Amino acid sequence: xxxxxxxxxxxxxxxxxxxxxxxxxxxxxxxxxxxxxxxxxxxxxxxxxxxxxxxxxxxxxxxxxxxxxxxxxxxxxxxxxxxxxxxxxxxxxxxxxxxxxxxxxxxxxxxxxxxxxxxxxxxxxxxxxxxxxxxxxxxxxxxxxxxxxxxxxxxxxxxxxxxxxxxxxxxxxxxxxxxxxxxxxxxxxxxxxxxxxxxxxxxxxxxxxxxxxxxxxxxxxxxxxxxxxxxxxxxxxxxxxxxxxxxxxxxxxxxxxxxxxxxxxxxxxxxxxxxxxxxxxxxxxxxxxxxxxxxxxxxxxxxxxxxxxxxxxxxxxxxxxxxxxxxxxxxxxxxxxxxxxxxxxxxxxxxxxxxxxxxxxxxxxxx
Amino acid sequence: xxxxxxxxxxxxxxxxxxxxxxxxxxxxxxxxxxxxxxxxxxxxxxxxxxxxxxxxxxxxxxxxxxxxxxxxxxxxxxxxxxxxxxxxxxxxxxxxxxxxxxxxxxxxxxxxxxxxxxxxxxxxxxxxxxxxxxxxxxxxxxxxxxxxxxxxxxxxxxxxxxxxxxxxxxxxxxxxxxxxxxxxxxxxxxxxxxxxxxxxxxxxxxxxxxxxxxxxxxxxxxxxxxxxxxxxxxxxxxxxxxxxxxxxxxxxxxxxxxxxxxxxxxxxxxxxxxxxxxxxxxxxxxxxxxxxxxxxxxxxxxxxxxxxxxxxxxxxxxxxxxxxxxxxxxxxxxxxxxxxxxxxxxxxxxxxxxxxxxxxxxxxxxxxxxxxxxxxxxxxxxxxxxxxxxxxxxxxxxxxxxxxxxxxxxxxxxxxxxxxxxxxxxxxxxxxxxxxxxxxxxxxxxxxxxxxxxxxxxxxxxxxxxxxxxxxxxxxxxxxxxxxxxxxxxxxxxxxxxxxxxxxxxxxxxxxxxxxxxxxxxxxxxxxxxxxxxxxxxxxxxxxxx
Numbered sequence: 001x002x003x004x005x006x007x008x009x010x011x012x013x014x015x016x017x018x019x020x021x022x023x024x025x026x027x028x029x030x031x032x033x034x035x036x037x038x039x040x041x042x043x044x045x046x047x048x049x050x051x052x053x054x055x056x057x058x059x060x061x062x063x064x065x066x067x068x069x070x071x072x073x074x075x076x077x078x079x080x081x082x083x084x085x086x087x088x089x090x091x092x093x094x095x096x097x098x099x100x101x102x103x104x105x106x107x108x109x110x111x112x113x114x115x116x117x118x119x120x121x122x123x124x125x126x127x128x129x130x131x132x133x134x135x136x137x138x139x140x141x142x143x144x145x146x147x148x149x150x151x152x153x154x155x156x157x158x159x160x161x162x163x164x165x166x167x168x169x170x171x172x173x174x175x176x177x178x179x180x181x182x183x184x185x186x187x188x189x190x191x192x193x194x195x196x197x198x199x200x201x202x203x204x205x206x207x208x209x210x211x212x213x214x215x216x217x218x219x220x221x222x223x224x225x226x227x228x229x230x231x232x233x234x235x236x237x238x239x240x241x242x243x244x245x246x247x248x249x250x251x252x253x254x255x256x257x258x259x260x261x262x263x264x265x266x267x268x269x270x271x272x273x274x275x276x277x278x279x280x281x282x283x284x285x286x287x288x289x290x291x292x293x294x295x296x297x298x299x300x301x302x303x304x305x306x307x308x309x310x311x312x313x314x315x316x317x318x319x320x321x322x323x324x325x326x327x328x329x330x331x332x333x334x335x336x337x338x339x340x341x342x343x344x345x346x347x348x349x350x351x352x353x354x355x356x357x358x359x360x361x362x363x364x365x366x367x
Numbered sequence: 368x369x370x371x372x373x374x375x376x377x378x379x380x381x382x383x384x385x386x387x388x389x390x391x392x393x394x395x396x397x398x399x400x401x402x403x404x405x406x407x408x409x410x411x412x413x414x415x416x417x418x419x420x421x422x423x424x425x426x427x428x429x430x431x432x433x434x435x436x437x438x439x440x441x442x443x444x445x446x447x448x449x450x451x452x453x454x455x456x457x458x459x460x461x462x463x464x465x466x467x468x469x470x471x472x473x474x475x476x477x478x479x480x481x482x483x484x485x486x487x488x489x490x491x492x493x494x495x496x497x498x499x500x501x502x503x504x505x506x507x508x509x510x511x512x513x514x515x516x517x518x519x520x521x522x523x524x525x526x527x528x529x530x531x532x533x534x535x536x537x538x539x540x541x542x543x544x545x546x547x548x549x550x551x552x553x554x555x556x557x558x559x560x561x562x563x564x565x566x567x568x569x570x571x572x573x574x575x576x577x578x579x580x581x582x583x584x585x586x587x588x589x590x591x592x593x594x595x596x597x598x599x600x601x602x603x604x605x606x607x608x609x610x611x612x613x614x615x616x617x618x619x620x621x622x623x624x625x626x627x628x629x630x631x632x633x634x635x636x637x638x639x640x641x642x643x644x645x646x647x648x649x650x651x652x653x654x655x656x657x658x659x660x661x662x663x664x665x666x667x668x669x670x671x672x673x674x675x676x677x678x679x680x681x682x683x684x685x686x687x688x689x690x691x692x693x694x695x696x697x698x699x700x701x702x703x704x705x706x707x708x709x710x711x712x713x714x715x716x717x718x719x720x721x722x723x724x725x726x727x728x729x730x731x732x733x734x735x736x737x738x739x740x741x742x743x744x745x746x747x748x749x750x751x752x753x754x755x756x757x758x759x760x761x762x763x764x765x766x767x768x769x770x771x772x773x774x775x776x777x778x779x780x781x782x783x784x785x786x787x788x789x790x791x792x793x794x795x796x797x798x799x800x801x802x803x804x805x806x807x808x809x810x811x812x813x814x815x816x817x818x819x820x821x822x823x824x825x826x827x828x829x830x831x832x833x834x835x836x837x838x839x840x841x842x843x844x845x846x847x848x849x850x851x852x853x854x855x856x857x858x859x860x861x862x863x864x865x866x867x868x869x870x871x872x873x874x875x876x877x878x879x880x881x882x883x884x885x886x887x888x889x890x891x892x893x894x895x896x897x898x899x900x901x902x903x904x905x906x907x908x909x910x911x912x913x
Contacts, residue, residue, distance in 0.1 A: 059897075
């Protein structure tokens with residue numbers, strides 16, 4: 001059962017209703033508590049008003065029973081709210097295994113999005129209705145915060161690392177995206193839109209969009225251009241990357257780490273931080289001047305695709321079609337066909353070749 | 368009554384004992400230093416208020432049109448810096464605390480009078496740096512100075528402002544140290560810990576936070592300066608630092624700082640409720656220990672400012688549950704104040720109106736704290752106007768109600784003059800209404816999704832913003848009225864007797880205004896706090912008879 005609270009944004013995600021229920025409950029409690037105390041004060045103030053200037057009322061020492069009651073009862077109520085709030089938090093911040101992956105780069109003062117299938121957007125994000133969407137976010141400069149009131153979701157975007165959130169839109173429409181962490185002069189201009197589309201419209205939007213190939217294929221090209229495969233090959237000086245994603249990797253100091261987006265990112269930016277067991281820290285550092293945040297995402301998608309190819313037929317780099325997409329998005333044939341274009345120089349891939357909202361014709365945008 | 372007071376009014380007291388600027392600037396009398404602080408914090412309240420006026424004017428319309436975005440960012444930053452560090456933190460401890468701590472415990476002065484004067488000079492030195500920073504262009508980082516924006520990106524006067532905050536912190540530390548030593552060593556004979564007025568308990572708790580917390584903000588500002596000037600990588604990941612570390616360090620002080628602001632106000636409210644009803648505080652020990660509990664737990668909840676800062680979700684759980692722990696002693700205080708009214712003799716004078724106002728603001732501010740401590744709900748309202756409304760209710764509503772209520776209640780003692788009661792009641796009402804009109808709409812704005820620190824905003828937020836600005840204009844008038852009539856009363860007010868309220872407490876047993884040495888003979892205490900007796904039994908220690 002979902003309650004609509006006045007002065008609340010639309011409920012457009014799976015957990016929006018949960019947040020509103022807690023919010024409504026807390027207001028009800030606040031009002032009840034406030035009314036009781038206010039009435040008590042007014043009643044006492046009238047009934048026990050000073051009648052003569054000199055009167056001295058009889059002292060009352062207090063009551064242990066009352067003190068215990070109004071310590072213990074609020075404590076249990078507070079613990080109830082704590083559990084309620086925490087259960088919603090875990091839902092919001094526990095990333096589901098299967099989700100449509102989108103990469104977000106924030107910078108003063110815009111939001112840039114990369115779809116795995118290669119579409120790029122600025123300050124506009126198109127997502128399908130009823131599908132879990134996972135955002136892997138970072139920023140090129142200061143801290144920003146990704147906030148969509150209609151989804152009741154927010155997470156800071158912190159430089160130097162990835163932060164991830166997810167949501168599942170439950171209603172088609174166009175929703176505000178705000179930057180919620182103060183980030184400088186045009187902080188209040190760092191506004192975008194999330195466009196939630198019916199799945200069929202979304203497929204059409206994808207088809208009419210990018211022509212430059214998937215992130216993974218761009219990453220594959222970049223992998224070769226940067227000569228990563230000189231070392232990352234069987235018997236090379238660096239670990240083999242096939243099938244590595246999602247695995248546990250033992251490090252030279254004996255600990256293990258899960259190979260995820262953050263570990264790959266760190267291993268490219270600061271290769272010496274966590275060196276895989278059996279290897280020397282010989283890899284050069286790739287700063288953002290060499291590999292931009294967008295390119296980093298392409299490399300990650302490529303390495304992920306190597307993991308998915310494991311066990312499939314052609315595993316040698318340069319053959320096969322890297323498909324990082326979960327099944328339901330695999331029908332984007334247009335993107336797969338667009339692959340050869342990924343062989344253009346990487347610089348083309350990494351610049352804004354698909355600017356804001358150019359992809360979908362206006363009439364496809366739900367309003 | 369007043370004839371008795373008139374006949375016992377002393378010829379010389381702390382105000383007329385010496386004249387001239389030098390006699391004030393070099394004074395070691397805690398009462399005169401309190402007045403020096405009163406002048407300083409009033410000045411900064413005015414400056415900070417001016418910034419608030421400009422902010423609310425800009426937010427009348429969705430598009431930015433009054434000032435530039437850059438200017439707006441500097442306005443809210445300077446509003447926060449000035450109000451937090453130069454008004455809210457020192458207001459009650461440095462003015463009312465300075466004046467009353469020795470009087471309430473029957474001492475002649477604080478333990479270290481010269482240190483007390485020094486702390487006022489340090490405050491002003493810090494204030495000077497901050498004023499220079501304002502005049503030469505201001506700073507645009509928000510009062511929270513989050514890195515790496517503050518260390519590597521902002522082009523405002525971050526360093527100057529930081530130096531101002533750094534220096535002023537030492538005045539806080541010295542004041543806290545002075546209070547702790549004074550309360551430990553200079554209580555009058557017979558004045559045991561559980562006979563102390565609750566004002567003293569809350570100032571003791573506040574002082575603990577001041578001396579334990581303030582060094583951390585000093586260190587944080589120092590690290591910030593090191594990174595900004597020398598590019599030492601501490602917070603900026605491009606230099607090898609961690610930006611979230613800054614938030615941990617900053618809030619380790621700045622969350623307890625909220626209690627530096629509100630605990631003294633709670634102490635004032637306890638005095639007002641007890642003395643305006645002539646009843647001992649219901650559950651005295653629970654209220655006293657609640658102050659200590661708030662001070663202790665207050666140090667363990669800083670992480671609730673980081674629920675969406677990529678902090679571990681398990682750390683979030685710990686900080687959430689500890690934040691609820693702080694709510695309990697706060698609720699206990701509200702229940703006990705309300706219960707004190709039961710079978711009391713309730714006066715309708717201005718001080719109790721401020722106490723009622725405080726309780727009202729504190730219920731709304733405190734309960735909305737429960738919203739924010741709920742992890743899943745905080746994700747939505749974090750960094751929105753909901754937070755702005757919440758902390759204004761607690762820090763501003765609560766602290767200013769305590770401050771103004773206390774100022775009215777002790778005004779006869781401080782100045783020897785009565786304020787005009789009718790005007791004062793009217794102003795209290797205007798402030799209460801204006802404050803609610805200003806800040807309540809902001810809760811709704813926040814839940815609707817309006818982020819804080821927005822110079823321009825989407826149209827759907829306009830109606831509530833206009834309401835808020837309209838309320839702010841009423842609130843502004845409400846704050847101006849007392850400034851006028853209190854100043855007026857210093858010259859034209861009726862002469863105050865030693866104890867115009869029939870109140871209890873050592874400060875009412877000396878003359879109004881008190882002599883420099885407070886009491887001609889050190890009083891011996893044989894009574895509990897708030898042990899009200901008929902007036903003739905409560906003897907006034909009269910310096911003319913000794």
